[in-house]
Amino acid sequence: MPPNxxxxxxxxxxxxxxxxxxxxxxxxxxxxIYLGDLANLPYGDxxxxxxxxxxxxxxxxxxxxxxxxxxxxxxSASSVALKSLQSIYSIPIIGVIxxxxxxxxKNTQTKSIGIIGTETTVNSQAYNNELKHLTNNxxxxxxxxxxxxxxxxxxxxxxxxxxxxxxxxxxxLSNFKDKNIDTIILGCTHYxxxxxxxxxxxxxxxxxxxxxxxxxxxxxxxxxxxDLNVFQQPSDQFYITDTSRKFNKLANxxxxxxxxxxxxxxx
Amino acid sequence: MPPNxxxxxxxxxxxxxxxxxxxxxxxxxxxxIYLGDLANLPYGDxxxxxxxxxxxxxxxxxxxxxxxxxxxxxxSASSVALKSLQSIYSIPIIGVIxxxxxxxxKNTQTKSIGIIGTETTVNSQAYNNELKHLTNNxxxxxxxxxxxxxxxxxxxxxxxxxxxxxxxxxxxLSNFKDKNIDTIILGCTHYxxxxxxxxxxxxxxxxxxxxxxxxxxxxxxxxxxxDLNVFQQPSDQFYITDTSRKFNKLANxxxxxxxxxxxxxxx
Numbered sequence: 460m461p462p463n464x465x466x467x468x469x470x471x472x473x474x475x476x477x478x479x480x481x482x483x484x485x486x487x488x489x490x491x492i493y494l495g496d497l498a499n500l501p502y503g504d505x506x507x508x509x510x511x512x513x514x515x516x517x518x519x520x521x522x523x524x525x526x527x528x529x530x531x532x533x534x535s536a537s538s539v540a541l542k543s544l545q546s547i548y549s550i551p552i553i554g555v556i557x558x559x560x561x562x563x564x565k566n567t568q569t570k571s572i573g574i575i576g577t578e579t580t581v582n583s584q585a586y587n588n589e590l591k592h593l594t595n596n597x598x599x600x601x602x603x604x605x606x607x608x609x610x611x612x613x614x615x616x617x618x619x620x621x622x623x624x625x626x627x628x629x630x631x632l633s634n635f636k637d638k639n640i641d642t643i644i645l646g647c648t649h650y651x652x653x654x655x656x657x658x659x660x661x662x663x664x665x666x667x668x669x670x671x672x673x674x675x676x677x678x679x680x681x682x683x684x685x686d687l688n689v690f691q692q693p694s695d696q697f698y699i700t701d702t703s704r705k706f707n708k709l710a711n712x713x714x715x716x717x718x719x720x721x722x723x724x725x726x
Numbered sequence: 727m728p729p730n731x732x733x734x735x736x737x738x739x740x741x742x743x744x745x746x747x748x749x750x751x752x753x754x755x756x757x758x759i760y761l762g763d764l765a766n767l768p769y770g771d772x773x774x775x776x777x778x779x780x781x782x783x784x785x786x787x788x789x790x791x792x793x794x795x796x797x798x799x800x801x802s803a804s805s806v807a808l809k810s811l812q813s814i815y816s817i818p819i820i821g822v823i824x825x826x827x828x829x830x831x832k833n834t835q836t837k838s839i840g841i842i843g844t845e846t847t848v849n850s851q852a853y854n855n856e857l858k859h860l861t862n863n864x865x866x867x868x869x870x871x872x873x874x875x876x877x878x879x880x881x882x883x884x885x886x887x888x889x890x891x892x893x894x895x896x897x898x899l900s901n902f903k904d905k906n907i908d909t910i911i912l913g914c915t916h917y918x919x920x921x922x923x924x925x926x927x928x929x930x931x932x933x934x935x936x937x938x939x940x941x942x943x944x945x946x947x948x949x950x951x952x953d954l955n956v957f958q959q960p961s962d963q964f965y966i967t968d969t970s971r972k973f974n975k976l977a978n979x980x981x982x983x984x985x986x987x988x989x990x991x992x993x
Binding site for chain 1: 766767768772773875880882885897967972
């Protein structure tokens, strides 16, 4: 029997499950392995060197599992570790930043793009750097980035549809006033859960026809270009590197369906 | 020259600096070593086994530094690792939970005590268990615990005196309505930064004469009973196990003065 090639997706926590959810919609007959590196979360507060060490261990683990494609579903790891990983391993490895920027470039008419993310992601300038890399003349484009540190805890508290979430979103997103953006990149894998309130607030700010870019959808477009093998019945596996009540509580909400079994491992 | 005995304080992040601040007020001529285990933060999301491993490494590091007393300024480590540490090491080790409960028991008249903390701390039932341990008849007492996961990010965002903080505090603290508490334990080392807004909201809820218990003050009372050596001019040292923009940005606010130098180490 030929091996059952899989797509490996990892994140420091459970946010990457929203990416898996998006990708699975377009690739329902593929098998996935998800790894949440809970023992080392959150990557956003760790140094570049630490994140590279964590990521390498996970890639090595994936390679042992007959992985044919790896998705780094974590903004911090994508911005600081992806290049190192791609230079070491021959297996295709996709991060969340380039696909989102590519999709934004395809969609924007005003050439003014908004980005929301965690403080670490925004400070890293990873999206700005990728834009420079992908365009001949990055000065044509205007990027406005706003860090929204309260968004992740709001989602994890289950308050995404409350008046408090509305006020916090209004406080953050008001920074986009008069920026004439037509495209907003959701630069954190928790943010798709907030999409409804983001749309309400952006509408109130006069942004009625924004392109909302989720990295899961953006990555899906990129994967479609790859020639992936499907051999067996799809079967997904879920691993975490430490136990967590929060993961158990929120995973189904992020993924959109119940995870059959979660395995705790060391990598 | 005799060694310069020091007091070691550790936390997973910077919250423990509020504990150091409180203790230093009463022990200005003592020397302190602070260690923020940023490489492994937040402990609250880690398993008991992991937290014990981290804590042991830190205690070993402290012992090499002529430490005469160790303060575990972290609720998660105090609740799940303190007993293991105390059974292994002969050096005195104090956590944050017992001193707070002791102070609460001394202060309460209504025998109804409130506790606010992170989700992990509240779920751990560590304060309830300590109360049972310290009293012959714990049924005399009523403990009401409320987890407040948004408080830490609110503090880290610098929003502690905003209308949003007020609303979030109101949402959480309304759970204490009709509980007849006269004592509230701030069960997280970030919360002293929120003291002003907590007092406003508790006043609005009709709690005008609450005893606010910060673990730093509670620990200070316990240390006073120990016979600590002072040999040299006091000099404090600050260590972190990973670099962090957030630590640099917020440390002075938590500590109340500028940290002269921060050393990054592995333990």
